[in-house]
Amino acid sequence: MNGRLKKLFLFGLIALAFLFPSMVNDPYYQHILISTFLFVISAYGFNIITGIAGQFNIAHAGFIGIGSYASALAMTRLALSFWVALPMAVLVTITFGFLIGYPSLRLRGVYFALTTLGFGEILFLVFDNWIPVTGGPMGITGIPAPTPIPLPGGYQIAFESKAGFYYLCLVFVLLAIYVNRQLLHSRLGRAMLSVRENEDLAQSVGIPVARTKITAFLLATIFLGICGSLYAHYFRFISPVSFTAGESFRQATMLIVGGKGTLIGPILGAFIFTALPEFLRSVEDYQWIAYGVILMLCIVFLPNGIVGLVNERRARGTIGRAEDG
């Protein structure tokens, strides 16, 4: 595909995404797409720290939980508007990101993964046991939908309906894709990729390794905060079981299958994995075993996921053509 065709295709896709609710009125499909969008936002956050910078955040779901609880509490307890609660949730998530990232990302190797493993467990303990605030295992119910935006002339943009929420999510999906795209084409993004491949080598060419990793993590937590907030106000109910290490693992599998560190991989993985559980429902008992096996096979045979496979094929094709001509 040449550049112009690609651009046209992209615009077509975005236009389709915008027209979707008016074309498909069935709330079931709108619901599926909104859930997928939430995964997409989360996957792009995961992609920045784990896919691009190569630091495995095992508390991924836990950080989404921080955003969810912060946003839900801001609206239910403090009676704040959603438009205050959302940035607040993001701020709280970034703050925790800094507290966890600063001590562990300054060091090389696995310390970040170990710290987030522990932190994820603690977050679950707090969500589950701090009953006066988090509601414990019962969670928080009755979370309101995002506050409507008033327009001149008595109109307003409301988010009670599925279609309204769909557009809200779409905006953040596009933002997530845009940020990932800009990052992959920037000096900072390339620095992150080189840190992922070899920290010593990256350091030797003058990349500030620790700062690059911490920046990646803070950037990622922004999207985890957004995702958490949207999640809380879409489902109107949150409880600790949504934010476990198991959920982080599932989403990591999603990202690896799609293609970590690529632009298309996260969205591809998110779509595959929202469709997959529907198919896997008949064999639900084996679902987690399947995730484990898929992840192991992918790491060995498809380290760059489906996107990597396609790119490889294409690269090989180009070389073949060049030799022919």
Next chain:
Amino acid sequence: MFFQQLVNGLILGGAYALISVGMTMIFGIMNISNFAHGTIYMLGGYGVYFFSMAFGVPFFLAVALSILAVGLAGIAMERMVFKPIYGGPVLNDLLISLGLAVFLENGALLLWGSTSLSVKTPYTDVIIRIFSASVTLQRIIVLGASLVLIGALYAFLNSTRFGKAIVATSQNPRGAALVGVDLSRVYMATMAISSGLAAAAGALLAPIFYVFPTMGSTPLLKAFVIVVLGGMGNVQGAVVGGFLVGVAESLGGAYISSAYKNVFAFIILIGVLLIRPQGLFGRSEK
């Protein structure tokens, strides 16, 4: 009360040391952080359950058989799962071992269900008094067996030819290969020893706690903290760290709060990362 908690802590520490020694060896020699280590501990628990409860083998023999079976399973895991990723980025070994952990844990859930199984031994009912503390014989056995196994490992690493080859590999794999050490065999042996020790801990503790598919998740976390505390790859460090964390947890649980036991371990981890990331016994990288 203090003495009682101290004794409890030392017993817990023995089991922690067993689990952590295996994990730190895998790190030191294969440069892999094994997230499946907790599930291997879990397999040891099921091993002793099946040998002693289903086949009626005496407890000590059941523990030995469990260690052997899980050690062999460890070799299979090393060949099939870890071998393809040697020398790759850190991210790969984290992900692949996590995949293995999820596979094993859910495999156990599917095969044996989520019910907690109890292992009965004649030693759980015998109470022994040591000064002001009273402990069951089973707990004394845990501590005694841990010390014996760690001692055996020391003797193996320091006085046998193959043990020395393992130590040499951990110091410099290329140099070891150059003087004729078969790295492939060293890796298999390391994984077998590591798995066997984790299984030993799971098997020895099975009569005190229960056996269930997710029993390995907390020990995994503890083992990571201990391995970091002792210096990653440092066997002595893991032993000392195991006892330190065991005692700290026992005293902290008694005097501060038992609901947040896991939080103490995490605070230790963050503290070590901030103050002394190379661990108590590790050498600084620079």
